Amino acid sequence: xxxxxxxxxxxxxxxRPALSRREFLTRAGTGFGSLALSFMLAxxxxxxxxxxxxxxxxxxxxxxxxxPTKAKSVIFLFMYGGPxxxxxxDPKPDLDRYHGKSMSTALQGVGEVKTFGGGxxxxxxxxxxxxxxxxxxxxxxxxxxxxxxxxxxxxxFIRSIYGDSNNxxxxxFEMNTGSILQGHPSVGSWVTYGLGTQNQDLxxxxxxxxxxGGPIGGAPNWSSGFMPATFQGTLFRASGTxxxxxxxxxxxxxxxxRSSLDLLAKMNEEHLHNNPxxxxxxxxxxxxxxxxxxxxxxxxVVDISKETEETKALYGLDNxxxxxxxxxxxxxxxxxERGVRFIQIYSGGGHGxxxxxxxxxxxxxxxxxxxxxxxxxxxxxxxxxxxGLLDSTLVVWGGEFGRMPITQGGSGRDHNPGVQTVWxxxxxxxxxxxxxxxxxxxxxxxxxPYHIRDLHATILHAMGLNDMALTYLYNGRFxxxxxxxxKVIKSVFA
Numbered sequence: 001x002x003x004x005x006x007x008x009x010x011x012x013x014x015x016r017p018a019l020s021r022r023e024f025l026t027r028a029g030t031g032f033g034s035l036a037l038s039f040m041l042a043x044x045x046x047x048x049x050x051x052x053x054x055x056x057x058x059x060x061x062x063x064x065x066x067x068p069t070k071a072k073s074v075i076f077l078f079m080y081g082g083p084x085x086x087x088x089x090d091p092k093p094d095l096d097r098y099h100g101k102s103m104s105t106a107l108q109g110v111g112e113v114k115t116f117g118g119g120x121x122x123x124x125x126x127x128x129x130x131x132x133x134x135x136x137x138x139x140x141x142x143x144x145x146x147x148x149x150x151x152x153x154x155x156x157f158i159r160s161i162y163g164d165s166n167n168x169x170x171x172x173f174e175m176n177t178g179s180i181l182q183g184h185p186s187v188g189s190w191v192t193y194g195l196g197t198q199n200q201d202l203x204x205x206x207x208x209x210x211x212x213g214g215p216i217g218g219a220p221n222w223s224s225g226f227m228p229a230t231f232q233g234t235l236f237r238a239s240g241t242x243x244x245x246x247x248x249x250x251x252x253x254x255x256x257x258r259s260s261l262d263l264l265a266k267m268n269e270e271h272l273h274n275n276p277x278x279x280x281x282x283x284x285x286x287x288x289x290x291x292x293x294x295x296x297x298x299x300x301v302v303d304i305s306k307e308t309e310e311t312k313a314l315y316g317l318d319n320x321x322x323x324x325x326x327x328x329x330x331x332x333x334x335x336x337e338r339g340v341r342f343i344q345i346y347s348g349g350g351h352g353x354x355x356x357x358x359x360x361x362x363x364x365x366x367x368x369x370x371x372x373x374x375x376x377x378x379x380x381x382x383x384x385x386x387x388g389l390l391d392s393t394l395v396v397w398g399g400e401f402g403r404m405p406i407t408q409g410g411s412g413r414d415h416n417p418g419v420q421t422v423w424x425x426x427x428x429x430x431x432x433x434x435x436x437x438x439x440x441x442x443x444x445x446x447x448x449p450y451h452i453r454d455l456h457a458t459i460l461h462a463m464g465l466n467d468m469a470l471t472y473l474y475n476g477r478f479x480x481x482x483x484x485x486x487k488v489i490k491s492v493f494a
Contacts, residue, residue: 059230060204063196065464071394071427072198073336073343074191074459077377079369080172080215080348081355084127084403084413085421086442087366090159091131091140094440095405099126103406106441113406113443124441125407128363137432144370147378153432154381154390155425156492160436160445163401163417163452168357169217171400171417174452176221178481185225185472186233187456188342190481193224193231193472194465198339202298203234205342206335208328210349222344226474233344236331237302301334315379326376333383336393347373356399360412381425394427394462398455405441418444422455427462430494450489457486462493 086092098106100123103113112121129142134149139157141149165171170180177184185193188205197204207222215221222233304312307330315330316322325347332343347369348355358365377397384390402420403413419438425431436448457467460481467486471478 058196058200059228060192060196060200062198063194065195066466066469067464069428069462069464070391071462071464072392073339073341074188074394074396074427074463075332075336075380076187076342076344077373077395077397078175078215078344078346079356079373079397079399080210080346081168081357081369082171082399082401082403082415082420083356083369084358084362084366085159085419085438086403086405087127087129087362087413088142088144088370089140089157089421089423090438090442091142092127092405092438092440092442095124095126095442098124098441100124103441103443107439107443110443113404122404122406122408124405125411125413135432139432139434144366145374147374148381151378151381151425154385154429155423155431156429156433156435158422158424158435158450158455158489158492159419159438160447160449161398161420161422161452161455162445162449163420166401166415166417168215168400168415171415172215172217172221175398175400177223177225178453178456178483182217182220182223183225184223185227185231185481186222187459187481188222188233188344189224189227189231190460190470191342191463191465193227194460194470195341195463197341202301202335202338202340204340205231205233205344206236206340207233207344207346208236208331209346210354211324212348212354213350215346215349215355216351226479227472233342236298301338302331304330304334311383314383316375319375321372322375325373326379329376329380330383333380333387333389336384336389337387357415358403358412359408359414362403362411362413365412384426390426392427394429394459395425396422396459397424398422402442405443416443419446419449424458424462424492428493429462430492433491435489435491451486453482453484453486454489457482458489458492461488 086095094106102121103110103124106124127142129144131140131142132149133140135151135153137153139152139155141152163171163174165174165180173182173184174180176186178187186205188207192204205222209215219232224230224232304317304327309318312318312330315326317326317330319326325345328345332345335343348357351357353360353365353368356365356369381390381395384393384395398420401415401417404416406414408414419442436450437446438444439446460467460470467480467482467488471480473479
């Protein structure tokens with residue numbers, strides 16, 4: 001029996017089906033019908049939960065990193081739509097010099113370059129934004145980010161990240177999961193799989209989408225893919241009830257809830273006694289128990305009433321423009337304080353100019369989204385630092401791809417998977433530094449090019465995980481986040 005359990009833990013074993021969800025809920029009563037569905041689905045699919053006697057294997061229990069590291073949590077700030085590197089954190093003086101001229105004039109050997117709409121040989125377009133040096137390091141930042149610019153001495157700009165897809169959905173999947181195809185575990189899933197979480201009353205992986213909608217592709221961007229669903233991201237709302245349907249149904253008392261849980265536990269014991277080794281029902285019970293605990297703990301996370309007015313202002317909660325994203329950033333800090341392992345926040349939701357997808361007007365689009373996020377992001381970095389949390393929190397900023405240096409329609413920019421700037425802060429990162437570069441006009445990665453899978457290997461490394469050793473057995477193969485090879489960008493770290 002012990003050998004079979006170990007096979008299950010390694011992903012080799014298989015569970016026999018227990019009760020159907022309908023039969024289960026019918027027998028269990030109605031007291032828990034409104035508990036968090038995501039956790040029920042997560043735990044019922046959990047293939048590496050086991051029961052041995054009275055002990056319970058918890059896949060989200062804290063695990064030691066593979067090697068000593070500073071970072072304990074990740075906050076991934078995802079700018080959905082594709083922010084322009086040449087208008088934010090990668091200044092290109094040559095764009096001023098060659099403004100209005102063809103790409104081939106500036107770059108030798110470049111042929112026809114088509115925009116997403118199909119137009120070829122569009123002219124280069126200078127950035128409408130001025131860049132200025134900031135901090136002791138003198139790193140240059142666009143005027144789009146005057147507040148974030150104050151934090152450059154804690155940041156490392158990686159100016160040579162590239163990917164494989166020119167389309168939003170596969171590019172989003174690649175940045176989130178390492179593959180342009182859906183169905184693979186996200187970075188957050190790999191991190192929680194490798195390290196568990198330090199708070200058993202909250203999810204290990206939390207996602208907060210934009211108030212205008214989610215990204216293209218939806219939930220597969222934070223899915224656990226072929227891993228047990230216990231490692232998938234859980235959607236949180238930044239205000240009100242953090243998880244929909246978490247509260248008990250009308251007229252259901254705490255005593256009735258507890259009674260229902262006790263009934264389920266008794267049923268579980270009977271089932272395991274009659275079917276040794278079948279722990280699907282145990283997994284389901286664990287989901288309900290977690291949801292029960294979350295009823296007390298999750299609402300407290302979003303209750304910012306005890307935060308000082310100065311702290312709220314630091315995140316921009318005193319301004320209608322920055323309040324929504326600022327509240328998510330503040331909540332991310334509160335989640336980190338409470339031991340949540342991986343938090344992802346999206347800026348931009350839905351389609352078009354509701355995202356960073358600046359096809360028509362770079363000034364209107366990026367001015368809007370940078371203005372919404374600049375102060376909250378700076379507030380997050382400053383607040384983490386003054387609380388002593390920045391060293392143990394890796395903050396990552398980026399999108400699914402960058403944008404073209406040529407114009408689209410006279411004032412916009414098209415998608416560009418050839419290069420983007422991603423920056424990191426905290427978590428052992430060497431601040432005030434630049435890694436890699438793009439070419440003279442920001443069209444392709446230049447010196448020290450790094451693929452998205454290299455970025456993933458670097459995030460895992462910051463968390464004390466070796467991407468080559470962090471594997472999951474699926475379809476007879478040991479799968480990895482960096483499946484097609486990745487290298488740690490060592491110059492990112494101090």
